[in-house]
Amino acid sequence: MTEEIKGETIIDDEVLAAIAGVAAKEIEGVASLGKSSIRRAISERVGGTTQQARGVAVEAGKKEAILDLEVNIIYGFSIPTIVGEVRKKVADRLEELAGLVAKEVNIQVVGIEFEEKTTRVE
Numbered sequence: 001m002t003e004e005i006k007g008e009t010i011i012d013d014e015v016l017a018a019i020a021g022v023a024a025k026e027i028e029g030v031a032s033l034g035k036s037s038i039r040r041a042i043s044e045r046v047g048g049t050t051q052q053a054r055g056v057a058v059e060a061g062k063k064e065a066i067l068d069l070e071v072n073i074i075y076g077f078s079i080p081t082i083v084g085e086v087r088k089k090v091a092d093r094l095e096e097l098a099g100l101v102a103k104e105v106n107i108q109v110v111g112i113e114f115e116e117k118t119t120r121v122e
Helices: 012-026 036-044 079-098
Strands: 029-034 057-061 063-076 103-113
Touching: 012 029, 012 057, 012 063, 012 079, 029 103, 063 079, 079 103
Parallel strands: 063 103
Antiparallel strands: 029 063, 057 063
8 A cells, every 4th residue: 555755845936937937838939938138148158047037927826826928929920829839838847747836927038039030152
């Protein structure tokens, strides 16, 4: 007979932010997360923050979480559609991977990125 071993599991906010960041980038039309800055890039290089967690802030309790995301959208995609898809994907992944309910997923669109067009040389 196997008895369940009790204990408390704490998932760090950085882990939850990384989950949310990866989930947001799974949506077509999301170019990147966070505002670009030289200071942030240097911080990532020296281990200050992870690229997956950039542009994501998390406040988590034992059963719920509130997330704030900063996203850059690719020009030509519908912002309201992308934002709705990001909210759903982030909430789904958070529940699936961490067992937390996303009480709020607040999204700030901080930029538009343009895809580079490649020209063919003959």
